[in-house]
Amino acid sequence: MAEEKKYTTVSIPKPLYDKIKARIEGTGFTSVSDYVTYVLREVLASLEEEEKEEVFTEEEEEKVKERLRALGYLD
Amino acid sequence: MEFERKVREGMAETKKVFVIGLDSAPPELLFNRFIEDMPNVKKLLEKSVHGPMQTGIPAITIPMWMVMVTGKTPGELGLYGFRHRTGYSYTDYWIAHSKKLKEPTVWDYLGERGKESIIVGVPPTYPPKPIRGHLVSCFITPDASVDYTYPRELKGEIERLVGEYIFDVPFRREAKDEVKEGIWEMTEKRFEVIRYLLQEKEWDYFHFVEIGLDRLHHAFWRYFDENHHLYPGKGNKYENVIPDYYRLLDREIGKTLELIDLDETAVFIVSDHGIKAMHGNFAVNQWLAEEGLLKVRNPEVLHDGKVKRFESLDVDWKETTAWGWGGYYSRVFLNVLGREKEGKVPLSKFDKVRDEVAEQIKAIRGPNGEKWDTKVFYPEDIYPVAKASKPDIMVYFDNLNWRAAGTVGHPSNYLPENDTGPDDANHSEFGVFSMYLPGFDESKATQLTIYDFAPTILRLFGIEEPLKGMHGRSIL
Numbered sequence: 196m197a198e199e200k201k202y203t204t205v206s207i208p209k210p211l212y213d214k215i216k217a218r219i220e221g222t223g224f225t226s227v228s229d230y231v232t233y234v235l236r237e238v239l240a241s242l243e244e245e246e247k248e249e250v251f252t253e254e255e256e257e258k259v260k261e262r263l264r265a266l267g268y269l270d
Numbered sequence: 271m272e273f274e275r276k277v278r279e280g281m282a283e284t285k286k287v288f289v290i291g292l293d294s295a296p297p298e299l300l301f302n303r304f305i306e307d308m309p310n311v312k313k314l315l316e317k318s319v320h321g322p323m324q325t326g327i328p329a330i331t332i333p334m335w336m337v338m339v340t341g342k343t344p345g346e347l348g349l350y351g352f353r354h355r356t357g358y359s360y361t362d363y364w365i366a367h368s369k370k371l372k373e374p375t376v377w378d379y380l381g382e383r384g385k386e387s388i389i390v391g392v393p394p395t396y397p398p399k400p401i402r403g404h405l406v407s408c409f410i411t412p413d414a415s416v417d418y419t420y421p422r423e424l425k426g427e428i429e430r431l432v433g434e435y436i437f438d439v440p441f442r443r444e445a446k447d448e449v450k451e452g453i454w455e456m457t458e459k460r461f462e463v464i465r466y467l468l469q470e471k472e473w474d475y476f477h478f479v480e481i482g483l484d485r486l487h488h489a490f491w492r493y494f495d496e497n498h499h500l501y502p503g504k505g506n507k508y509e510n511v512i513p514d515y516y517r518l519l520d521r522e523i524g525k526t527l528e529l530i531d532l533d534e535t536a537v538f539i540v541s542d543h544g545i546k547a548m549h550g551n552f553a554v555n556q557w558l559a560e561e562g563l564l565k566v567r568n569p570e571v572l573h574d575g576k577v578k579r580f581e582s583l584d585v586d587w588k589e590t591t592a593w594g595w596g597g598y599y600s601r602v603f604l605n606v607l608g609r610e611k612e613g614k615v616p617l618s619k620f621d622k623v624r625d626e627v628a629e630q631i632k633a634i635r636g637p638n639g640e641k642w643d644t645k646v647f648y649p650e651d652i653y654p655v656a657k658a659s660k661p662d663i664m665v666y667f668d669n670l671n672w673r674a675a676g677t678v679g680h681p682s683n684y685l686p687e688n689d690t691g692p693d694d695a696n697h698s699e700f701g702v703f704s705m706y707l708p709g710f711d712e713s714k715a716t717q718l719t720i721y722d723f724a725p726t727i728l729r730l731f732g733i734e735e736p737l738k739g740m741h742g743r744s745i746l
Binding site: 250251255256258259260262263265266267268269270 | 330351352353365367368369396397410412413416438440441442443485488579580595596597598673675676677691693
């Protein structure tokens with residue numbers, strides 16, 4: 196069985212690539228890919244953190260929204 | 271000099287602090303018009319430093335109570351109202367709740383120093399986060415079936431005491447008698463809980479917020495304010511509802527103060543903002559569409575008399591520059607290329623386009639061509655930082671004399687009545703502040719901002735400035 200491929204390619208705009216390349220010069224990041232991977236992990240982690248903060252069930256959220264609407268805070 | 275001595279002595283004698291939070295209490299009514307109907311409050315004010323307290327922007331319950339107890343701006347809290355966009359979604363939003371709040375509150379500071387707090391109804395405190403002391407959550411709570419206290423067991427005690435606890439009373443209904451009864455019942459239950467807690471639990475700091483006053487103002491303002499454009503005339507059925515509620519508050523506050531030792535307890539009365547008559551609603555998205563800033567594929571529905579939410583509109587996003595949210599104030603968003611999914615405004619032109627839209631908004635006139643005093647704010651300009659989901663433009667139509675309606679389908683952009691049920695009042699810039707310290711025996715005028723509250727309270731507990739990142743300063 197072939198070894199599972201560990202990396203894949205994504206495309207980013209060339210100007211962004213150049214910008215990142217310039218930014219990581221002289222830093223510990225050895226490639227644009229390293230840097231992009233690092234940044235994306237950070238972003239995802241913070242999004243996941245944010246999602247963990249979901250405190251209302253769907254039904255509760257509807258209830259609260261309906262009430263806030265009736266109170267004039269929404270719409 | 272004499273007064274300064276009293277302040278020093280009062281501070282030295284203060285062992286506990288009791289804070290009465292009255293959502294939307296305006297100085298005009300509490301300190302003047304109704305003062306003779308409120309003997310208990312009057313007695314307290316006669317030996318308190320009191321005056322108007324300037325609120326922040328936006329003058330809304332959430333975030334202002336949290337601004338008050340953290341000393342931080344809405345931008346630093348990342349809370350600009352009750353709802354916030356999920357990412358840069360056009361339609362999805364999340365509702366503010368306690369876990370979004372990362373900045374320490376007064377009771378967090380006190381807890382670190384071993385002081386016990388009791389917190390009741392300060393928004394947003396749902397879901398209840400652990401504190402040193404006891405907490406009953408606020409009107410963001412879905413209903414009384416969920417866990418709404420810290421510690422959890424406290425909920426059982428509350429139920430044994432008052433049955434089903436009431437968090438809020440939606441007021442935008444025609445059934446005014448029911449609204450009135452609901453507000454009365456809610457407030458009576460809350461004060462019963464407050465009195466129970468202050469007798470049964472240990473506390474150094476007690477802070478509660480009664481939301482009933484705000485609901486009352488919104489629901490019944492037209493019946494008591496003879497200058498309101500919908501005032502039904504003298505002798506109308508509900509003209510005494512507002513004064514009666516102030517009397518109810520006074521009785522409840524009086525019964526509560528009897529349980530407090532004024533020789534060792536400082537007592538504050540505060541509100542998050544004031545209140546004034548609302549002239550009507552301005553349909554912000556209809557206006558944006560007329561100006562060509564918002565492109566709708568089916569413009570015939572904009573004025574067809576069938577009121578609909580913005581989400582139900584077929585928006586041509588690629589051609590849209592801006593859209594708005596309704597509420598007591600309006601939030602306007604630009605549709606930015608690379609930020610929104612189908613953005614239009616290039617980032618390089620963001621500042622210019624925003625200034626242009628803001629100028630257009632400021633130039634809006636009233637229904638009879640009269641000049642409006644519309645105020646626009648950019649979050650990055652008015653806060654040191656603007657975290658989380660900030661609006662691009664914050665708008666006070668005619669300085670909050672008009673509310674914003676985000677809905678469409680109204681024949682005119684000027685709605686004399688509210689778009690989602692009757693509502694007569696909007697918020698105003700000055701709330702109330704009153705401070706009694708042990709030993710005070712005369713009143714004195716003061717004025718301050720909502721940012722001064724937290725440093726003042728902490729000072730009373732010996733916690734000195736400078737306090738990390740707080741903007742106000744102790745008045746003591």
